[in-house]
Amino acid sequence: MDEPLRRYLNELVAAAGAVLGGRLRGAYVAGSVGLAAYQPGRSDVDVALVCADPLGRTTAGELVTRLRHEALPCPARGLELVVYRPEVARSGTPEPGFEVELNTGARMDFRVSYGPADRPAADGLFWYGLDRSILHQSGRALLGPPAAEAFADLAPDDLRRLLVDAVRWWLDRPIPPGDGPAPGAEDAVLGACRSWVRVHHGVWLPKVAAGRRLLADARATPADTTPPADTTTPADTATPADGRPTPADGPGAPADAGWLADAAVTDLVERSIAARGGGTPPSGAAARSFQRRVLAALTAPPHRHRSG
Template structure:
């Protein structure tokens, strides 16, 4: 995929720093998220990167990596960097467990946060992200160094995938939203994220959020009616400056997706 020059320089610098800190313990570096899915939007998207290391990182090494990659040391040209480091055995495990060595959020547009174990994360933040992210990496990760992402990361089993997708939908439903008819910033991502989950379970492919919304509408399946068309189109427009949908309207759609996913799963 094409990357703009600031992003290309940044990722090159990030890989260089990771190599200096981890040495021959660094097995690979992978662009994930919107960069891996060829949907990166300068000014809106985060930069998601996964590093794979040969063995456990002690706290001193993990701390040095954080110090040298935080925005103040290596300025991120996007809203921020979301970095996760996995051991090679975790990346290849195909499980839904978090299993990371260190996680770093840093950037001009996001709060700084570092977690050295999954137990460091507040329970309310959810632990389903990591298995889903590794599934996306398996399909669409862009190798910056190391073997292809499909070799470095195993996909989830169908049962684990469905479980984590349901957990993600419930997490979004639990987020506070403005009452009534007020636009809810971020509701567009909740709607399109639900579309992406539906498409992945129904068609076996992870798509960027906007493409997933289009795919859901194009298939004219059981979730698509006039209100869904309007809601998804509004959510797509909101990503380029349009008015986001209201929270209650987004939640109604998310509940429909969750119910539809559960209806296909006898264990739900």
């Protein structure tokens, strides 16, 4: 963690404490900072506060006033802050369950939501359960008990369902037309890699590390495995009638890794990793095709080996 970020986080905790007093039970940094992948100038800062009881609109508004970028300048691209009550943080629920959410920064659109009902469903309600899962694994405590004690992980079925929701949400985003390089497409590819790795290996990794782990999986895939075609559409990857993805064999294991054997997959992931270091990003269409393949892998029925 660089010194400007360290100072900022200390000031953020102090400012939050000035508003909440003894109600502030914990402050945690997650995201790229928690995963030891923070890049000054590129990364956001993800902070979760734990408050002893419901905030109320007046207190939540005062907290927003004290922590928004205009009052407390954020040295990163922006601050993404969420406040939870202890019982929500410890519950392992897939529901959003937050008291207030604040997005603010020099290069981030200002946004505040005073509870889940204040956030449009079209903007995604899966983020919070996934964020708390990352906090459970890799959160850094700025105040309060260790993050692994303050935040519970998701149940495997809930985790997979939220990851499926996340990939589908990204598939609904517009993409640049044509086959030319699309800035940001590399993050779409590597974010999908991270979903694959979390289900396949049971660990949250930074995006680039997740891409490299997927490449290692590809090298370990039998050469004679025939991957599925990359013409999957959202309709092809629908979940069962109850809306929940079908779990694969084993604890979180994917149904079939055969699609990794496709050279187009490995080339795309390698290009996306290079783009994070200044290389040319892939096209939006290529990223979209890859996301569909990851979605198909996450929602596929269990692979059954035939005997005899």
